[in-house]
Amino acid sequence: MRPLDDGSRDWMEPGIYSVAPGVYRVPLPMPGNGLRAVNAYVLADGDSLTLIDSGWALDDAEVRLESALAAIGASPSDIRRFLITHVHRDHYSLAVAMRREHGTPVALGSGERAALAAVSQPGRVPLADQLPLLGKAGAAPVVDALVAAFGSLPPQDWSLWERPDHWLTPGEIRTPGGRHLDVVHTPGHTAGHVVFDDSAEGLLFTGDHVLPHITPSVGLHAAPGPLPLRDYLASLRLLLSRPDRRVLPAHGPVSPSVHARVEELLCHHERRFDEIADLVAGGAHTAYDVARRLRWTRRERTLGDLDPFHQALAVLEVAAHLDVLAAREELLATDDAEGGREPVRRFTLA
Known part of the structure; x- marks a missing residue:
């Protein structure tokens, strides 16, 4: 194996791809069978390597990473630091596993403290925070389907949610090889999500904040x-106020302009706000009711066409939009607890 020019193949094809001088994907x-792959980025400065995001703690992922590093004459023991964009398993867990073997320090945004404390509780139910939110969204059938699916999940290794060695805060940092990166706090996808700006090379390592093909x-x-979508939209606008960069995303190919993709994402959400407000005006008063009337993915699927996990994501996306519309005072939200059941949040035109 040797480094390939990025863009020459499907972005998920195994290998190591040259993005810029000393930067590899x-x-x-x-x-x-969802996202299927996650990008880790290797910053090579002399004999020192820094990895931005690490991948999921899978044996196959570790083997592929070791093979990719060998193509540039390196090995996992040459990694001096992991810089993690956010505390999701496909970004964080392999770094923790490799730290146990090589002692490599791991750095994570300080805004992820509460999330890490929550997910590291042994025996925690999958989607523990999402189940009550789905109930409030009126999505009892989705909750039932998820709970039934939990029984088929493999046991989780709770120990992979260890604390990082360093908590990152906004501002400039230097990699062990001397490269300057600006840490930018971009909450929304998670509360402590960060992106890394390499101004010298005109690159932005966007994690899951800006993705080229999906929202x-x-x-x-x-x-x-309370309002993660409001946080996310504000974080997108923050990137518009900064110099444009190439997008180095966690899922998908490298693309040429952060600003262009951010504009697309902002337009998408404004269209979604309009669609959702129209459906509320037409009589869909819960997030679940609205989600059943919308179309999902580029294939224009109905909610019922999706598996339970993606149904949950869809309903939670609608709930996030409804909450922002209520915060804007375009909709009125009321919590209705009929018959002693848990409250369901209902929306009407303000």
Whole structure:
């Protein structure tokens, strides 16, 4: 194996791809048939390597990473630091596993403290924070389907949610090889998500904040805040106020302009706000009711066409939009607890 020019193949094809001088993209596998791959980025400065995001703690992912590093004459023991964009398993867990073997320090945004404390509780139920939110969204059938699916999940290794060695705060940092990066706090996808700006090379390592083909979810927070979508949109606008960069995303190919993609994402969400407000005006008063009337993915699927996990994501996305519309005072939200059941949040035109 040798480094390939990035863009020459499908972005998920295994290998190591040259992005810029001393910067390489390594797609690593993920379980399941959803996103399928996650990009780790290798910053090579002399004999020192820094990895931005690490991948999922899978044996296959570690083997592929080791093979990719060998193509540039390096090995995992040459990694001096992991810089992690956010505390999701496909970004964080392989770094923790490799730290146990090589002692490599791991750095994570300080805004992820509460989420990490929540997910590291042994025996925690999958989607523990999302189940009550789905109930409030009126999505009892989705909750039932998820709970039934939990029984088929493999046991989780809770120990992979160890604390990082360093908590990152906004501002400039230097990699062990001397490269300057600006840490930018971009909450929304998670509360402590950060991106890394390499101004010298004109690169932005965007994690899941800006993705080239899909809109990142805002419903998978552990210890969620009140308005994650509002945070996400503000974080997008923050990037518009900064110099444009090439997008180095966690899922998908490298693309030429952060600003262009951010404009597309902002337009998408404004269209979604309009669609959702029209459906509320037409009589859909809960997030679940609205989600059943919308179309999902580029294939224009109905909610019922999706598996339970993606149904949950869809309903939570709608709930996030409804909450922002209520915060804007375009909709009125009321919590209705009929017959002693848990309250369901209903929306009407303000």
